[in-house]
Amino acid sequence: MALLFRTHLRLARTSIRENRTRSFLTCLGIAIGIASIILILSLTGSISRLISNEVYDIGTDLIVVRPSTTKDEVTTIIEELTTANSFQTSNLSLGDVTTIKGLSAVTAAAPIATTSNTITVDDNTIPSATILGTTPDFIKIEPLAISTGAFLSNKNPDTSIVLGHSISIDLFNTPNSVGKTIEFYGKRFIVVGVLEHIEETINFDNIDFDHTIFMNMSALSEAIPSAQIQQINVKVDSTDTLSAIAESIEAALTINNSGDTNFTVSYGGQIAHPASSLLNIVTGMLTLVAGISLVVGGIGVMNIMLVSVAERTHEIGIRKAVGASSYNILMQFILESLILSISGGFLGILLGYTFAFLISIITPFTPYISWEAIAITFLTTVAIGLIFGVYPALKAAYKRPIDSLRHFR
């Protein structure tokens, strides 16, 4: 058996080598499909790793309170995507923030409420700048560095704001915009601080801080009464266990909301979850599209195999006459299609990672090479080789020898 396998392997190799161009093009069809899947998995993998790394960096003393959703349900997330604001209605209030702050193990708690507005300063206009309403505690939780001035503080007036590094440059053409004023929501706000430039634009808050205007929550509620708190970040004494603190937060908030529990308290790996479940859907959809191209590649393999079988009808007749069984012929052609698709797969994995590295040069991604992705794509190519090779191989195997012998080239 092993012996015959080696012979078939050699035969398949010879046949593929003889039709080099044809075989290469067929492989390329598979390779492009595999390459796009690898590219997608590597880039999305790198994003979800960035988020979980950030959570890890911030430390083990972070608890996040979010309005409750049935997060895992695909439909909910798609509904969220279709609405303009990606956050759902929230029952969280500043009162809840105060309650959490009052708990014993909590060192800081800051709400996050985002909205966006067109900001114009002289000639510079930003059509939809992110405006984040929070409290001075925010800086204690998020590892943000101030380049000039200071962060929001209770000592400063309500109308003080802090700018991200990039938005400061966009608006004032300089990172030193402390003391300048911006007018929006019918009020005049004074810049009291500017952040250091932030390379990483992806984090568990889903906010690009570099392009954000930070303002006091109270001022935001005043300007937009409907502004909702979408998240409360909580920093705790790491001496106690996170789960116990999370439970006490949950209990306190339940009392606050008169028994309503439409919020979730998450910590550790769960924090990255909403972002990654959204990412999973995007990954899934992109992979599906790439999968379609893989099917097209598979049909290419089938096409070429059918041509190969038709071309070699006479050869099949000879082989059968000298003693090849249908099974031998079947194996010969299946192996050939397997070799085509697997070598296409290898080419695709190489191409995919090459593209991922090229993209990583101009973007903040670091390509994420996972053995799972490689194993899955490899198995996929094996499956494609089998699925699309079986029909042509069966067709070859069940040719009647006398008919095939009569078939001339």
Place this chain on the structure above:
Amino acid sequence: MSETVIELKGLTKRYGYGDTESFALKDFDLTVKRGEFIMIMGPSGCGKTTLLNIIGLLDRPTYGEYELNGEDVAGISARRQAHLRAKKIGFVFQNFNLIEDISILENVALPLVYIKQPSTIRLKNASNALDRFHLQEKEYYFPGQLSGGQQQRVAIARAIVADPEIILADEPTGNLDSRSSHLVMEELKAIHEEGNTIIMVTHNPTLTVYATRVINMLDGHIDTDIKTVEDHNLPQPVSVKFNKKHKKKRRKH
């Protein structure tokens, strides 16, 4: 007395049904002894090739009995048929039927692939078979690089390489000029003299001098059947006697 290799009884091959029904073979009986060189002659469409295909296990009779070496092979599985083709039957065709894409050495070794001989042994055996036909130095040529006569000798080498019980030749000289024909017939004669059984279909009456038995077919049955050599004078393979002794010894143990 020579051993019976092939026994056909009431062999019938029918094509079509009802009005279109026609018989390529009708109640065909034939007994072939070891060492016979049979030439089958007859007009086109008399069933010669069908007979050869059925004997060669490439085709099945509609009904009738076929025993090869005492084994009933008329109704065996396709897989077993393939196995017997590889082990017991060697084919020589009019149009040589060599695979163009592989060297003649590999062509000759082809039947050995399917009886699972290891690669090195296979190529050595094939090389020895080619040597016999003075083609050893052309081992790595491709069929297209050889003349018709040479290609047919390669095909004969392929037919005998697995040491088959019978060699079936379907007009082996049909595509060759008279010189090459003569060479090929001499080779077949030499093989026959070593005790091999050959059944050959031909249109050429001058070739019957090589045969030990000439069968004329007409409309699917035997018209005339002339034996020129007595059964006990048929050449026998040396290995047959050796094998028999060997088998007896084995049985005693």
